[in-house]
Amino acid sequence: MSIPIVNYLVLEPQPHLVAQECTACKAKFFGRHNACPKCFGVTFAEFEVPTTGVLKTFTIVHHDAKGVPVPYCAAVLDCGGMTVGGNIIGVDPDPEIITRGMHVQLKTYSLGTDAEGVEAIGFGFEPV
Amino acid sequence: MSENVWILGIHMTPFGKRADLDVLDLAAEAALAALKDAGVTMKDMQVMGYGNLRGGTSGQSLQKQIGQTGIPSFNVSNACATGSTAMRAVIMAIKAGEADMGIAVGVEKLYGAGLLTGNSVGSGPETWTPTGRNGAIKNLDGFIGTSGMAGLFAQIGLAYNDSDPRADFELFARISEKSHSHSTLNPNAAYQNKMSLEQIMNDPMIAYPHTRSMCSANCDGAAASVIVSETKLRTLSLEQQRRAVKISASILASDPWTEASQEFADVSTVTRNAAVAAYEQAGIGPDDLDLVELHDCFAAAELVHYDNLGLCEPGGAIDFFNSGATWRDGRMPVNVSGGLQSKGHPIAATGIANIWEVATHLRGEAGPRQIQGAKAGMAHVIGLGSSCTVHILEKSGL
Numbered sequence: 001m002s003i004p005i006v007n008y009l010v011l012e013p014q015p016h017l018v019a020q021e022c023t024a025c026k027a028k029f030f031g032r033h034n035a036c037p038k039c040f041g042v043t044f045a046e047f048e049v050p051t052t053g054v055l056k057t058f059t060i061v062h063h064d065a066k067g068v069p070v071p072y073c074a075a076v077l078d079c080g081g082m083t084v085g086g087n088i089i090g091v092d093p094d095p096e097i098i099t100r101g102m103h104v105q106l107k108t109y110s111l112g113t114d115a116e117g118v119e120a121i122g123f124g125f126e127p128v
Numbered sequence: 129m130s131e132n133v134w135i136l137g138i139h140m141t142p143f144g145k146r147a148d149l150d151v152l153d154l155a156a157e158a159a160l161a162a163l164k165d166a167g168v169t170m171k172d173m174q175v176m177g178y179g180n181l182r183g184g185t186s187g188q189s190l191q192k193q194i195g196q197t198g199i200p201s202f203n204v205s206n207a208c209a210t211g212s213t214a215m216r217a218v219i220m221a222i223k224a225g226e227a228d229m230g231i232a233v234g235v236e237k238l239y240g241a242g243l244l245t246g247n248s249v250g251s252g253p254e255t256w257t258p259t260g261r262n263g264a265i266k267n268l269d270g271f272i273g274t275s276g277m278a279g280l281f282a283q284i285g286l287a288y289n290d291s292d293p294r295a296d297f298e299l300f301a302r303i304s305e306k307s308h309s310h311s312t313l314n315p316n317a318a319y320q321n322k323m324s325l326e327q328i329m330n331d332p333m334i335a336y337p338h339t340r341s342m343c344s345a346n347c348d349g350a351a352a353s354v355i356v357s358e359t360k361l362r363t364l365s366l367e368q369q370r371r372a373v374k375i376s377a378s379i380l381a382s383d384p385w386t387e388a389s390q391e392f393a394d395v396s397t398v399t400r401n402a403a404v405a406a407y408e409q410a411g412i413g414p415d416d417l418d419l420v421e422l423h424d425c426f427a428a429a430e431l432v433h434y435d436n437l438g439l440c441e442p443g444g445a446i447d448f449f450n451s452g453a454t455w456r457d458g459r460m461p462v463n464v465s466g467g468l469q470s471k472g473h474p475i476a477a478t479g480i481a482n483i484w485e486v487a488t489h490l491r492g493e494a495g496p497r498q499i500q501g502a503k504a505g506m507a508h509v510i511g512l513g514s515s516c517t518v519h520i521l522e523k524s525g526l
Contacts, residue, residue, distance in 0.1 A: 003256050005271060007263030029390045031261040038385040057291060059282035060336035061274050068270030074279055076287070076392045083388035085273035095336055100291040111266070114255045120265055123272075 002119045009123050015108045021047035028082050051106040053079035060093045089124030103128050130223040132358035135373040137166025140484040143349035143472035144318040145239045151183035155190045155235040158350035166354035170195030174227035177202045177214030179234040179476040207511030212479025216380045218355045228360040235350035236474035278343050279335035285428020289443045297337035300427040301328045304342040311466025313497035318347040318472030342427040344473035351480035369526040373487040376410035377520035398516040399436035406518040414438045418502035421482040423510040424467040464497050482507040490523040
């Protein structure tokens with residue numbers, strides 16, 4: 001049994017992110033919305049976000065709330081024209097290594113298992 | 129044509145550690161001093177705007193300390209733009225003709241608050257339970273990007289002008305070097321010690337490229353302003369008219385839809401929209417400004433707002449800063465108070481404090497840091513989420 005960290009991470013058949021797309025104006029966003037923030041439409045379709053992207057900007061967080069493992073690289077990515085937030089993983093969080101314009105690929109990893117044996121799955125982006 | 133509005137009196141308390149005072153003491157210190165500066169009393173006030181983000185106080189609790197006259201209080205909460213939003217509410221009431229004089233107060237006790245981040249993560253749950261609109265099974269800060277302000281604004285700065293590689297650690301540190309130099313002339317600043325570029329860059333890293341001294345300073349403080357209609361002002365003494373400061377533009381805006389705005393806070397579009405509207409309302413342009421206080425909550429924020437406020441050519445903020453324009457002896461002095469990084473950032477007080485700084489220069493009362501001959505200035509504040517206030521002020525010609 002496994003559960004994604006957020007409901008817009010879909011694990012099967014291959015892990016990918018799913019956005020809501022306004023059927024009227026094609027604006028895309030993650031998570032449940034009451035109406036489209038761009039055109040106020042109220043019908044949405046699911047949009048499969050490409051699993052590859054380009055790193056637009058980043059930071060390396062050294063101090064965070066208690067319990068958050070630091071340092072880590074938080075980044076903003078362009079995945080097929082949609083802006084996506086996520087961590088850069090699988091590489092040292094070092095500004096000499098992580099660069100703007102870098103190509104990345106979605107990867108999942110285990111966040112641990114709860115008392116009922118359910119494994120939580122997180123995601124991040126690895127340089128390709 | 130609605131009524132012109134003016135600042136009749138304004139005050140900012142010293143920013144820093146004010147351990148002997150509680151939130152209401154600080155709010156009262158600012159409010160009573162603003163009233164005294166204006167030459168009026170609570171009896172003359174017809175409306176109050178009040179902001180205190182983290183202390184749980186209200187305009188009514190302040191009134192119980194300084195004067196219960198029964199006037200309404202608009203208790204506002206608008207993140208870091210809380211104080212200037214409270215002032216905007218008073219301005220709107222006067223412009224609407226429902227009052228001819230009112231007071232706005234912003235106050236915060238933040239000294240020693242430490243790093244302001246998302247919620248604490250704590251220990252894991254017994255069972256993973258999806259909650260909220262994203263069905264999150266845990267606090268996402270640090271797992272899907274960062275919700276910490278230092279990191280968020282770092283991302284905004286490194287994205288400047290299509291991720292211009294010249295927007296780097298050293299550039300942002302040099303912006304902080306300016307802030308920590310300017311504040312040496314400001315006796316109200318939380319930090320008044322000059323810092324070298326080397327000291328700034330070697331300070332502990334909070335969120336690359338922001339070291340500790342490149343982040344806004346948590347401190348205690350309050351600011352208050354008394355606002356008056358022009359019709360009422362003209363009935364007051366010549367001295368009150370001479371020291372009054374004209375509010376040529378008062379704009380409050382929220383972030384409009386942009387493709388990225390729901391994933392990556394957009395502080396630029398809202399600032400650009402507010403600035404354009406403010407210049408239009410004031411009938412003056414950036415070249416007419418003698419000084420600007422902008423919302424440098426982190427060093428990177430200052431760079432992007434040079435551009436967003438139209439202080440430089442589009443895309444030209446790096447060259448603009450490198451020209452020395454924004455130092456106090458430059459052609460467009462920015463944050464001569466030391467800014468949020470060095471003067472300090474007691475959240476709900478900041479909006480009015482930035483306005484106080486500009487107003488004090490226009491009155492010619494800024495002491496050693498006075499920008500000589502200042503006739504017009506701008507005060508800009510961002511509240512994350514995102515809101516923006518822009519006020520353009522002009523020296524009295526009365």
